[in-house]
Amino acid sequence: MNRILFIFLVCAFNGMLGQEMSLKKGAVVNDLKINDSIQESFSLYLPTNFDKDKMWPVIFVFDPMGRGRNTAHLFLPGAEQQGYIVASSNNISFKDSLSANVDVALRLMNKTFNYFPIDNNRVYTAGYKEGAVVASAIPAIYPNIQGVLAVDDFWSTQNYLGKDSNFSVVALIGEKDANIYKLQQVQYFLNKSGHTASLYSYNSNNEWPGAEMISQALAEFSLQSMSKGLKHINNELINDLYNQDVEISERLRRSLQPYKAYQYLEKMEMKYALFDKKDDIRNLQKEIKKEHLFKEQRREYNRAKIKESQLKEEYIYYFEEDVYTVNFENIAWWKNQVKELEEMQKSKVEAQSEMAYRIQGFLQVMSSENFSKIKQERAGIDRKIYSAVLQTVFKKDDPEAYLYIISQSANDGDYYTALLYLEDLLKTGYKDLEELYNIPNTLDLKLSPEYNTLIKKYTGTSKYYNIGVEE
Structure with missing residues (x-):
């Protein structure tokens, strides 16, 4: 029966009776339709030992790029070992609102509940970035959710985290990702509210973690199910x-990261607290603590932690003060701070390098939020x-702020500033001619020789005054 084709009849969905589905066990099946009336689909994984006469746990996966197939494959090893159905949406989008994405998610969930024998006490959600926001919002609508696996983000509202909700959270975040500050706050609040919440970091940035880490995160849900009596105790699986x-x-x-190895063992203490592994874990920790490199790295990470806290407080204070006073004179200081952070990112001391990436990301987030707010006021x-100028300091390759400065400056008659930031934008490699000639408030400017000469200098062509450019 391993990885063979099987056919079974299922009950009605959306008023249709006796619809037949052909699915392969032990492999990801792609592009399954939600129904014939909407263009939504998903990828599905059924374990090789799937039996329609048994009840099965399910994990719904939401990727903000709609990569249902790819993300289903990431969950495959853990789902196969631990016995989960995986349903991964192809239609979650970072461009859509939370409400629209939740509607997509709920249609997928309804489809799955109607077609498969799902254990309602073991329903889980997972997502990355905007998909993680969707995954963590669903318990507010479907209170039977037992666990949320959130990568890089979390729905921040706290209204539904009361005593009546009992879902657990496993949060994963890149070691250099500034969103770790948000997830640390989420973990603190969840634990304070009586929820079980774990936070793991991984050596990557701006992408899902690997299948191994996802499998071990999924293991937290499996172990919790055993401890709650929702799943029978499987000692062989626990040991594996x-x-x-x-x-x-x-x-x-072995890769000369004993401090991180020790931290991972600390998380294992909580993970296996009810499964008689405490002494074994403590013995492993004692061995690591004897190493000189462990002590050295612990000092480095403690120093970096103190430095990180100080920089965050200082930057928040100076940023808010500069924004309030519109302090153009301090732009050079901010540029220097970014330069220093970029130098620290090259440090051979891993703790310092990771900290510098997180702080720079923190500045980018703070600036982006301020830029979005000011545009609406x-x-x-x-x-x-x-x-917008601050935004160009912290997000040098993002064209939005440059285009905004060009538009606002031209509208104010300040063509010098508009041309200055046009050249700065072109220096980043920006070549979208259509956009450059459709910036609001630039009718006179874009017809000028100066505007077109700059564009031709960096792109090789211009729309008007298409003349030679001196080197």
Whole structure:
């Protein structure tokens, strides 16, 4: 029966009776339709031992790029080992609102509940970035959710995290990702509210973690199900999951990262608290603590932690003060701060390098939020341009702020500033001619020789005054 084709009849969905589905066990099946009336689909994984006469746990996966197939494959090893159905949407989009994405998610969930024998006590959601926001919002609508696996983000509202909700959270975040500050706050609040919440970091940025980490995150849900009596105790599976976790810790140790290996073992203490592994984990920790490199790295990470806290507080204070006073004179200081952070990112001291990436990301987030806010307010021209200039300091390759400065400056008759930031934008490699000639408020400017000469200098052509450019 391993990985063979099977056919079974299922009950009605959306008023249709006796619809027949052909699915392969042990493999990801792609592009399954939600129904004939909407263009939505999903990828599905059924374990090789799937039996329609048994009840099965399910994990719904939401990727903001609609990559249902790819993300289903990431969950495949853990789902196969631990016995989960995986349903991964192809239609979640970072461009859509949370409400629209939740509607897509609920249609997928309804489809799955109607077609498969799902254990309602073991329903889980997972997502990355905007998909994680969707995954963490669903318990507010479907209270039977037992767990949320959130990668890089979380729905921040706290209204539904009361005593009546009992879902657990496993949060995953890249070691260099500034969103770790948000997830640390989420973890703190969840634990304070009586929820079980774990936070793991992984050596990557702006992408899903690997299948191994997802499998071990999924293991938290499996172990919790056993401890709650929702799943029978499977000692063989417990030992397999434990040995896999130990191997991850040992791998970190062998790669000269004993401090991270020790931290991973600390998380294992909580994970296996009810499964008689405490002494074994403590013995492994004692061995690591004897190493000189562990002590050295612990000092480095403690120093970086103190430095990180200080920089965050200082930057928040100076940023808010500069925004309030529209302090153009301090732009050079901010540029220097970014330069120093970029130098620290090259440090051979891993703790310092990771910290510098997170702080720079923190500045980018703070600036982006301010820029978005100012654009929506009835602010003066100086405040609008200042917020955009700050954005170009922290997000040098993002064209939005440059285009905004060009538009606002031209509208104010300040062609010098408009041309200055046009050249700065072109220096980043920006070549969208259509956009450059459709910037609001630039009718006179874009017809000028100066505007077109700059564009031709960096792109090789221009729409008007298409003349030679001196080197």
